Amino acid sequence: MVAVIMAGGSGTRFWPLSRASSPKQFLHIIEGKPLLRVTYERMQPLFSDERILVVVGADHEAQTRRILADTGVQVLVEPFGRNTAPCVGLAARYAAWIGVHEPLVILPADHYIADAAAFRRAIETAGALCAEGGIGTLGIVPTRPETGYGYIEAAMDKPIQDGVYAVARFVEKPASSVAAAYFQSGRHFWNAGVFLATPQTLLQEFAEHMPRFAERLQILDTVFGTPSFTDLLASIYRSVENISFDYAIMEKTRQRVFVVPVSCGWSDVGSWGSLYEMRRGDEGDGDGNIVRGDAFTKQCRECFVVSEGDRFVAVLGLERALVVDTADALLVASLDSTQEVRAVVEHLKGHGREKLL
């Protein structure tokens, strides 16, 4: 198999740590290294470096190459982000061009998985099936009635093999009553954005569902590895729709789609609040406080303090507060409001304060 790590994200949910110049996949928020690096290391036991392909935006190419400088992975550069469908199409075209016939394992660079071994076992199961065709996906066994994720509904009555099920349908983020029902059902799993299929299967899908894009991708075969590649890809990207792989392909495909349910301590690390919940077990003190950097807490419970500037931070008498201090911006929030960080970014955009983005 070949791993395709999609590192093109430009998220703002970890503002003020994440910036346009340094989105989530580059932050050292877990294990003291960039999430991209953690993702790479997670795949290492299963993939030799030559079989790992990282897709990244031109803006972040240098940073990506630096983080993976000691490895032999391949880096494929998108001119700019166009969501996941173009990214997967490009990766599939490139993989086919270098002669890959085995399944690609396509995964985001900025998720976290506590039990990497369980994750890899699920990948192996799905990969083995994909080699014969179809599209595989992982389904994370829900641990709470989460409304922030999309779900995969499995046809549990007809297992394809032990622990592998046909996908009945993909569902968008549910309302909370629906999420509660999904959590109980035993046949709904979180969509972690991990997909497996051979390059040939994927290109067939693009030919069917994004035919003009697929046609233009074909021309790349004549320029891969040449100086003309960058310009040609840019012209293709300028005209392609900004659309997710889920929406463009997965929800429409007539391929056999199957899901491998797995419990592996997965998180999309979607907000400061979710990062806190993930880490409090390992990093929290007796009162559930996580303190990173030069900080002092007193009479605090379940606080998350990140001091990345060179300032001393004191936190007194607070519960479930987040403090993120950087050189030029400071965020103080309730850990239960961290999804509102987006509003800060919108505020800054609206006031022309690009330097802080």
Next chain:
Amino acid sequence: MVAVIMAGGSGTRFWPLSRASSPKQFLHIIEGKPLLRVTYERMQPLFSDERILVVVGADHEAQTRRILADTGVQVLVEPFGRNTAPCVGLAARYAAWIGVHEPLVILPADHYIADAAAFRRAIETAGALCAEGGIGTLGIVPTRPETGYGYIEAAMDKPIQDGVYAVARFVEKPASSVAAAYFQSGRHFWNAGVFLATPQTLLQEFAEHMPRFAERLQILDTVFGTPSFTDLLASIYRSVENISFDYAIMEKTRQRVFVVPVSCGWSDVGSWGSLYEMRRGDEGDGDGNIVRGDAFTKQCRECFVVSEGDRFVAVLGLERALVVDTADALLVASLDSTQEVRAVVEHLKGHGREKLL
């Protein structure tokens, strides 16, 4: 009369804004000017500049002279702080030396008074009585059962004149049940640390209750206004007890002591929390948030945000939180825990981080 403004405080309760180099009386926390300046301006309608004497520590002399550069006030410099008794003794000695026989009005530089006119009227009432001897004090009519202040108990049954009463006793900060009783009693007033007496009365008191100090003070008469003054005063201060005027004199005096009760919107501005309560009416938005400096709040209630560094501050989803951001230190606290700021200062001392103090 002559006003003696005691500006020798070295408080840490407004850390990280207040530092050893810039205690509370120098902070621009109200009306956009230093509290010392606000105090000076409060006295102006009653005192010409030559009749205002500011007593300050050597460390803060330059700062004090700068703040009052456009005035003609006199500045008397203490070598270092020794609490209020030595300060009052020095001021009384100096006043006597320059020929003052009228009452001195001794008051702290770092309190706030909303109704300055009412305050001045009380001063005038007390001053008129003091001219004939005795020691006058103001008693602030309590607006809540405060446990953080000392109280003055008045003998309400025998008014000295309309609105002036003999002091029955001074009481230290009470327990909360006692404070509740005081609040109900109608004869307990907050001790605002404002005293009135002629220099002659005061020196007589020092001769009785701090005789060795009084004796040494006398020697100053030979050096006031000469270069020898500084060294001689330093030697006197090195040996004098660090003690408050209340404790050394007021609680022991056999002089006639009287109190003028007054309602003047007084606050000792004792903590960030009390500053917030004082200012929310004037500065608060519809949700009770006070925002000073470059900051953005969303879904916040009763928050106090002070951005004095050059950083952008975002606050999300919090209630009754205090955020004080300065160039090298940040405080985030519950507005109901701001008396714990002292613990931060202790922590910094204990870890040898003098730069942050």
